[in-house]
Amino acid sequence: MEPSLAVAAPPLPGWPPRRRTMAGGPSIALALEGQLRLDDQPALHRAVALARQSGARLLVLACRPQSRRLRGPHQRRLEAQALASLHARLVAQGVALLHHPQLTTAAALAELRPQVQPDAVLHAEESRLFATWPVAADRFPRVFSPFRRALERDPEPPLPPPDLAGLGDSWDDFPRAWLVPPVPPPAAPGAGSDPRSAFPFPGDEPTALARLQHYLFDSSGLRDYKATRNGLVGTEFSAKFSPFLGVGSLSVRRIWREVLRYQELHGADEGSEWMKQELLWREFFLWSEQKHGDAFHAPGGLQQRPPDWVEDRKRFARWTRGDAGHPLIDAQLNELLTTGYLSNRGRQWVASHFVNELRLPWTWGARFFEWALIDAHPALNTGNWAYLAGVGSDPRSFGGSPRRFDLERQVGLYDPEQTHRRLWAPPVPQPS
Ligand SMILES: Cc1cc2nc3c(=O)[nH]c(=O)nc-3n(C[C@H](O)[C@H](O)[C@H](O)COP(=O)(O)OP(=O)(O)OC[C@H]3O[C@@H](n4cnc5c(N)ncnc54)[C@H](O)[C@@H]3O)c2cc1C
Structure with missing residues (x-):
């Protein structure tokens, strides 16, 4: 279980630090590692406890996270918005945020x-419902249902933002260039400002928490979630938490805690139970990736299937420009390229078409999604692509074939008026 707010400081070699004579004195650093929030940051609590214990100042480092992640323009814009907001809120409390987007923490x-x-550097960790294996690593199942049944404990509660008062001290020794507030890049035409976008929000923490409040308590979003979650158009058919989770401006344990609070108020209805299930899917993929390492991302996936595809680079290049040769898929790709967001149903259609109709290598599609998605996450993206390609954790695909979506039937079920297709039909090229 996550300890309570009084986080015990771990013993460190050479602790407590000697006061230095240079400007600023001893300091404790928190490296954000892409977790751009103050809420539910266990490492920040530990850093604050260490700083208070030794009279050191606190500084926060925002560098390029050391991971295999491929950040595309939509996600980078969101990240910059989250960072600018965090910068302003830390500075308002007297704490310096030093940022260097090109360097890893070690290089910085x-x-x-x-x-x-x-004197000590603490590293923030990605938000998960469980801090340690929720199911023993050696018994971790390859598919979701046994994972959910085997869960050994409840998710851990979130920590509130810590009190940072008096931890800033002098900034004289910090290089000025590193203290300059980050400026979010302007949105590309359409991105973030397109009135059709299903995710028209900035990526900062106050917006993330406002969205959580709105979806759970100020609208019927969560109550209706099970019925609406396969929607394709608009901000309200699903929660839109993933882009905030992706840039670390929202904690998944905060979401879980608020869903429990909703259930205390309104009872455990279908919508809130289904949301918990989806959050557990996220957890399942995160821990699966940790369990299987490179095999999780390998073309043959967890099932180590031999490749069954055609490496047609021309066809793939056309697809990356939004030309998949099917109007339904082209509309989905147009939305993805313009806004970075795509509904879960839309992602399933695109991936199924890519694998089953175009017969292209699923890893190519996954890599492109990782660049294009506003909520890109390697474990969640690969986990879902591998599932649909029949090499991952779809129980039906073990020994069988991948799931194939009948697109005409799907449209009849989820877009009978062709609202999405008309909204996102790619522009017809004009003769030159
Ligand atoms: C091919 C493909 C690629 C995907 N790539 C990503 C990705 O890179 N990053 C990402 O966050 N999600 C990915 N997903 C999962 C899912 O589509 C998105 O999490 C969801 O659409 C985000 O919108 P939302 O927050 O409104 O979701 P909601 O339906 O409101 O769900 C709430 C939360 O539950 C979690 N969740 C929901 N569905 C899934 C799922 N299938 N797998 C894992 N977690 C889930 C997410 O954290 C989500 O924010 C992918 C799905 C597919 C089919």
Whole structure:
């Protein structure tokens, strides 16, 4: 279980630090590692406890997270918005945020030395419902249902933002260029400002928390979630939490806690139970990736299937420009390329068409999604693509074939008026 707010500081070699004579004195650094929020940050609580215990100042480092992630323009814009907001809120509390988007934390610390040499560096961790294996690693199942049944405990409660008062101290020794507030890049035409967008929000933490409040308590969103979650158009058919989770401006444990609060108020209805299930899917893929490592991302997937596709680069290149050769899919791709967001149903159609009709390697599609999606996450993206390609955790695909969506039937079920198709039909090329 996550400890309570009084987080015990781990013993550190050479602790407590000697007061140095250089400007600023001893310091404790929190490396954000892409977790751009103050709420539910266990590492921030530990850093604050260490700083208070030793009279050190706190500084926050925002560098390029060291991971296999491929961040595309939509996600980078969201990330910059989240970072700018966090910067402003930390500075308002007197705490410096030093940022260097090109360097990893290790490289940034090397560059900062000897001007700034933190006595301890704590690293923020990705938000998960469970801090340690929710099902023992050696018994971790390959498919979701046994995972859910085997869960050994409840998700851990979130921590509130810590009190940062008095932890800033002097900033004289910090390089000025690193303290300049980050400026979010302007939105590409359409992105973030397109009135058709299903995700028209900025990526910062206050917006994330406002969205959580809106979807759970100020609208019928969560209550109706099970009925609406396969929708294709608009902001309300699903929660739109994933882009915030992707840039770490929202904690999944905060979402879970608020869903429980909703259930205390309104009872455990279908919508809230289904939301818990989807959040557990996220958890399942995160821990699966941790369990299987590179095999999780390998073309043969967890099932180690031999490849069954055609490496047609021309066809793939056309697809990346939004030309899949099917009007339904082209509309989905147009939405994806313009806004970075795509409904879950739309993603399933696109991936199924890519694998079953175009017969292209699923890893190509997954890699492109990782660049294009506003909520891209390697584990969630690969987990879902591999599932649909029949090499991952779809129980039906073990020993069988991948799930194939009958697109005409799907349209009849989920877009009978062709609302999405008309809204996102790609522009017809004009003769030159
Ligand atoms: C081919 C494909 C690729 C995908 N790539 C990503 C990705 O890179 N990043 C990502 O966050 N999600 C991915 N998903 C999962 C899912 O489509 C999105 O999480 C969801 O559409 C986000 O919108 P929402 O927050 O409104 O979802 P909601 O339906 O409101 O769900 C709430 C939350 O539950 C979790 N969730 C829901 N569905 C899934 C799922 N299938 N797998 C894992 N978690 C889920 C997400 O955290 C989501 O924010 C992918 C799905 C497919 C089919």
